[in-house]
Amino acid sequence: MKALSICLISPRFEPSFWGREYALPLLPGDKRAWMVAGGLPLLAALVPAPHSVTLIDEAVEPIDFEALKSFDVIGLTGMIVQRDRMRDILLGLRNHDAQVIVGGPYASIDEGFFDGLCDAIFVGEADTTWPAYIDTLAQGQTPEYRHEQATKTDMTTVPQARFDLMKGRHYVSASLQYSRGCPFTCEFCDIIVIFGRRPRVKDPAQVIAELDQVRKAGFDNCFVVDDNFIGNKVAVKKLLPEIIAWQEKHGYPLTLSTEATINLADDPELLDLMCRANFRDVFIGIESPRTASLAETRKLQNVRGDPMADKLARIRDAGIVVSAGFIVGFDEDDADIFAEQLKFIDDNTIGQAALGTLFALPKTPLHDRLAAEGRLRPDDPMCNFEPKQMSRHALVSGSAETQRQLYQAEAFFGRIRRNLAPPSRLLAQRARLHGAQAGWSKRMRQAMQTCGVNVVIAVKLGQAIWRDGPLWAGLAVYVREYRKMPRGLMSLRSFLTLCALHWHHHLLTRNAAASARDGISLYGAAPVADSDISAA
Numbered sequence: 001m002k003a004l005s006i007c008l009i010s011p012r013f014e015p016s017f018w019g020r021e022y023a024l025p026l027l028p029g030d031k032r033a034w035m036v037a038g039g040l041p042l043l044a045a046l047v048p049a050p051h052s053v054t055l056i057d058e059a060v061e062p063i064d065f066e067a068l069k070s071f072d073v074i075g076l077t078g079m080i081v082q083r084d085r086m087r088d089i090l091l092g093l094r095n096h097d098a099q100v101i102v103g104g105p106y107a108s109i110d111e112g113f114f115d116g117l118c119d120a121i122f123v124g125e126a127d128t129t130w131p132a133y134i135d136t137l138a139q140g141q142t143p144e145y146r147h148e149q150a151t152k153t154d155m156t157t158v159p160q161a162r163f164d165l166m167k168g169r170h171y172v173s174a175s176l177q178y179s180r181g182c183p184f185t186c187e188f189c190d191i192i193v194i195f196g197r198r199p200r201v202k203d204p205a206q207v208i209a210e211l212d213q214v215r216k217a218g219f220d221n222c223f224v225v226d227d228n229f230i231g232n233k234v235a236v237k238k239l240l241p242e243i244i245a246w247q248e249k250h251g252y253p254l255t256l257s258t259e260a261t262i263n264l265a266d267d268p269e270l271l272d273l274m275c276r277a278n279f280r281d282v283f284i285g286i287e288s289p290r291t292a293s294l295a296e297t298r299k300l301q302n303v304r305g306d307p308m309a310d311k312l313a314r315i316r317d318a319g320i321v322v323s324a325g326f327i328v329g330f331d332e333d334d335a336d337i338f339a340e341q342l343k344f345i346d347d348n349t350i351g352q353a354a355l356g357t358l359f360a361l362p363k364t365p366l367h368d369r370l371a372a373e374g375r376l377r378p379d380d381p382m383c384n385f386e387p388k389q390m391s392r393h394a395l396v397s398g399s400a401e402t403q404r405q406l407y408q409a410e411a412f413f414g415r416i417r418r419n420l421a422p423p424s425r426l427l428a429q430r431a432r433l434h435g436a437q438a439g440w441s442k443r444m445r446q447a448m449q450t451c452g453v454n455v456v457i458a459v460k461l462g463q464a465i466w467r468d469g470p471l472w473a474g475l476a477v478y479v480r481e482y483r484k485m486p487r488g489l490m491s492l493r494s495f496l497t498l499c500a501l502h503w504h505h506h507l508l509t510r511n512a513a514a515s516a517r518d519g520i521s522l523y524g525a526a527p528v529a530d531s532d533i534s535a536a
Contacts, residue, residue: 001138004051004072007098008044010037011078011085012058015508017354019059023504024172026460027497028453031172033059038175038225039077039104041161046131051138053165058085060170065092073137076118077104080361083113090117099137103130108194109363111146123148124194125180127158155180155200160210163217173221173257174214178202178239182228184261186285187297188327188358188366191227199231204242211246215253224258229282231261233270240273247278257281263301265311271318279320284312286324289344290337293330297366312348316419324350328402329358329395331388338402345406349418352501353406357399360385382516400509400516407505413481416498420489457496464503 015021020034037057044053054071056063068074074093078086083106093100102114103122114121120143122129129147136143163174181199182191214222230236247254256279264270264282274282286308287299294302302308315322326345328337345353360367360376370376375386383392390398405411465474478499485495 001135002072002140004134004138005054005070006047006051006073006075006134007054007056007068007071008040008075008077009056009063009089010040010058011076011082011089013081013085015504015511016081017352017505017508020172020501020504022464022507023500026457026464026500026503027172028456030170032061032170033057034171035173035223036163036166036168036171036175038161038177041163041166042158042177043075043077043126043130044162044165045159046127047134048131051134053162055162055165057166060167063089063092065096068093068098069096071098073101073134074098075101075103077102077107079105080110080359082106083110087113087117090114099143101133105190105194109190109361120145120147125149125153127153152196152198152200153180155202156206158202158206160206160213163213166217168217168219171219173223174217174219175223175225176207176210176214177225178207178229179226179231179235182231182261184228184301185298185365186287187369188361188364190361190364193363195227199228199235201232201235201239204239207239208242208246211243211254215250220253221255221257224256227259229258229260230264230267230270233267237270237273240270240277243277244273252278254278255280257283259283259285261301262286262308262311263304265314266305268314268318271315271320275319281321281323282315284315284322284324286344287327288330288333288337289340290330290332292332293337296330296332309344309348312350316349321419322348322350323352324354326353326355327358328355328399329383329385329387333387334389335394335398338398342402342405346411346415349415351412351416351419352505355399355403355406357383357395358385358387359383397513397516400513403509404513407502407509409477409481409502409506412502412505413484413498417481417485421486454493454496457493457500461496461499461503468507
């Protein structure tokens with residue numbers, strides 16, 4: 001058996017809500033990506049001995065195509081927003097002797113896109129097919145072109161990700177996967193297409209071992225990348241006490257965040273456990289304030305029980321900040337939907353809101369329905385279907401303008417401010433939790449670090465504003481918003497971090513609005529419309 005040299009690549013993203021690319025240069029340290037590309041270290045862990053693995057996250061380091069000639073196998077994984085960059089990389093590898101393979105979320109739903117560009121393709125999960133492919137190649141045999149597992153992966157068999165192969169110092173946050181699959185049936189979503197409707201989970205011991213690994217790698221933030229962390233509530237209630245005990249044992253070293261469905265609000269026990277486990281933020285796919293639009297797309301979990309506004313309030317009152325995803329372009333949406341989205345986000349004080357146009361992903365029920373109705377427009381990179389109550393141009397330009405309005409400084413900081421204004425149960429819950437977490441020595445270390453961090457962010461932010469336009473006018477906006485913040489409820493460091501995030505969203509949405517006016521896609525492909533983004 002030949003020992004193979006393997007290189008796995010995650011292509012760079014164009015600037016996005018999730019990437020926070022414009023905020024990264026404003027943070028202390030040499031941060032180049034917001035979150036570890038979780039697929040790479042897991043794929044590395046699945047490589048059997050005696051083969052060697054090199055990981056390249058293009059968000060962190062450039063690809064040296066000449067150096068790639070030394071590898072036996074070169075693999076790419078990516079999502080739809082990386083599609084065009086994946087194609088560029090594959091074209092650049094045509095003169096290499098290596099076996100070139102692709103996999104991941106986009107390859108799983110649009111195999112035809114990669115015809116003629118690779119030697120093998122992996123569809124869906126690859127926890128068994130990927131090691132088998134390597135064994136076949138190492139034995140001198142010719143592997144098949146297409147690889148798809150016959151059964152879904154048993155998550156209790158998944159090995160620990162190889163974070164030791166990642167350049168951890170360049171990331172803001174680690175990533176960890178606990179489960180795969182979602183029990184719901186949203187029409188536009190590809191999650192159930194790839195992972196199925198039965199959530200499969202890891203054992204608590206596996207998760208604790210990975211948290212140890214994340215901590216030892218030097219991270220203090222970790223995003224649990226599950227598309228629905230609470231898809232299996234019975235299992236997650238067994239996991240969270242283990243995480244709480246781990247956090248208490250180690251002095252709460254990790255701040256956690258995740259994605260979940262809004263029915264989280266209906267389970268007080270689960271909310272309390274998540275808060276005690278130090279989950280600070282949760283991303284929720286709200287999609288639309290219109291009941292008719294939610295019913296149309298089968299987002300039924302959002303219309304059951306009391307109003308979404310009440311559910312969001314309960315999550316915040318439990319001590320967890322809500323960010324959320326919204327979609328425009330459903331058949332029930334007319335031109336009034338843009339103002340309705342703005343009002344809902346503002347009324348519910350959702351600081352960070354990702355709003356995008358609906359996109360018909362291949363293999364989804366939405367794609368099948370629109371194809372049957374003759375409404376797909378695959379050649380349009382901005383909107384790949386014909387909306388029912390407005391033109392494609394009106395949908396794209398209206399979405400971009402709504403995003404721009406969401407991240408005007410007064411609107412963004414106003415939502416944050418109203419979240420904190422007394423009487424804030426969120427802050428009261430946080431104070432109760434943090435008081436138990438932070439001993440005197442920890443508070444002193446944090447205080448000593450804060451001053452230097454504040455200076456770094458302030459200076460870098462000033463430089464960014466100066467490069468973009470009038471320095472004093474830009475700084476005056478942030479000074480004015482800081483003065484409006486309730487006194488004693490937000491530290492200067494927290495506010496400056498929010499300024500960095502706002503700067504990112506300001507540039508992102510401004511550029512998106514300009515591109516929509518010019519009919520140019522920022523992404524090469526249309527923006528991802530599924531707010532429950534797969535991080536596999």
